[in-house]
Amino acid sequence: MKKVLTIAGSDSSGGAGIQADLKAFSAHGVFGMSVITAVTAQNTQGVFAVQDIDVAVIDKQIEAIFDDITVDAVKIGMVSRTETIKAIANGLKKYNAQNIVVDPVMISKSGYYLLQPEAVEALISYLLPLASVVTPNIPEAEEISGLKIHSLKDMEEAAKFIHQLGPKYVLLKGGHREDDATDILFDGESYQHLSTPRIATQNTHGTGCTLSAAIAANLARGYSAQEAVSKGKEYIHTAIEHSFAIGKGVGPVHHFYNLYKGAGMLNDE
Numbered sequence: 001m002k003k004v005l006t007i008a009g010s011d012s013s014g015g016a017g018i019q020a021d022l023k024a025f026s027a028h029g030v031f032g033m034s035v036i037t038a039v040t041a042q043n044t045q046g047v048f049a050v051q052d053i054d055v056a057v058i059d060k061q062i063e064a065i066f067d068d069i070t071v072d073a074v075k076i077g078m079v080s081r082t083e084t085i086k087a088i089a090n091g092l093k094k095y096n097a098q099n100i101v102v103d104p105v106m107i108s109k110s111g112y113y114l115l116q117p118e119a120v121e122a123l124i125s126y127l128l129p130l131a132s133v134v135t136p137n138i139p140e141a142e143e144i145s146g147l148k149i150h151s152l153k154d155m156e157e158a159a160k161f162i163h164q165l166g167p168k169y170v171l172l173k174g175g176h177r178e179d180d181a182t183d184i185l186f187d188g189e190s191y192q193h194l195s196t197p198r199i200a201t202q203n204t205h206g207t208g209c210t211l212s213a214a215i216a217a218n219l220a221r222g223y224s225a226q227e228a229v230s231k232g233k234e235y236i237h238t239a240i241e242h243s244f245a246i247g248k249g250v251g252p253v254h255h256f257y258n259l260y261k262g263a264g265m266l267n268d269e
């Protein structure tokens with residue numbers, strides 16, 4: 001079985017972060033492992049507190065995994081602060097980790113800073129060069145590139161800018177625009193538009209985490225970056241189609257729709 005690591009923050013409500021990643025890994029038939037960078041107290045309505053994990057403990061989690069187990073792909077999500085970013089970059093370089101997907105998580109849907117503003121530079125200089133695929137949403141791409149994004153053409157320009165910062169592929173996600181959910185994949189030469197109709201739902205908690213975890217799982221399974229991304233896009237689309245309301249706010253996507261469909265359970269939730 002392929003083994004995939006998520007390096008990310010914990011979401012107590014289970015819709016995003018480490019919890020989303022492990023669910024996506026299971027649904028892809030890969031073995032999920034985790035390095036927890038921060039613990040958040042959050043739910044469908046917002047983020048209420050964050051406790052960063054000591055850098056020494058982050059180092060030890062990375063060491064414990066890589067000293068013992070072969071890691072086929074790594075997904076990086078919430079990294080919180082500069083020291084954490086440096087520890088992750090050093091650890092991944094030390095063990096020559098491959099198939100790294102960086103989701104440059106910055107601000108939660110509810111507006112909470114999951115990456116300290118002063119750590120954006122460190123994310124750019126330490127993590128982007130290690131990435132096989134980086135998956136910014138529109139506000140993150142604007143922050144990284146300094147460009148304003150309105151149109152698909154603007155997305156292409158920003159993807160091109162981000163590509164020269166070092167990642168092999170840039171997947172700029174269009175979830176924050178208004179029409180179809182169009183993401184743009186740039187490999188340094190050509191742009192591929194991946195488009196699905198927009199689903200009318202407010203339950204999109206953890207969409208970005210889920211997509212990047214699915215891409216990492218697909219890379220571990222041996223798919224090319226292009227295939228890993230287009231399969232990931234199909235996965236997130238169906239997971240949003242089957243998303244559901246828990247709590248009073250933005251509900252989570254559904255990772256196990258295939259299993260439930262097979263068992264005739266989708267309507268019993």
Ligand SMILES: Nc1ncnc2c1ncn2[C@@H]1O[C@H](COP(=O)(O)OP(=O)(O)OP(=O)(O)O)[C@@H](O)[C@H]1O
Nearest residue numbers: 109137173174175176181182198199206207208209
């Ligand atoms: N309502 C929707 N219908 C269909 N696809 C969507 C919808 N919202 C987002 N997507 C898709 O979901 C994926 C994640 O995109 P999005 O831009 O929402 O990520 P994100 O903002 O990083 O998510 P998060 O808030 O979890 O950080 C993309 O492929 C995007 O096109």
Ligand SMILES: Cc1ncc(CO)c(N)n1
Nearest residue numbers: 009010011016017078108
């Ligand atoms: C822990 C965590 N990571 C990522 C996100 C994505 O927005 C979130 N809400 N929480």
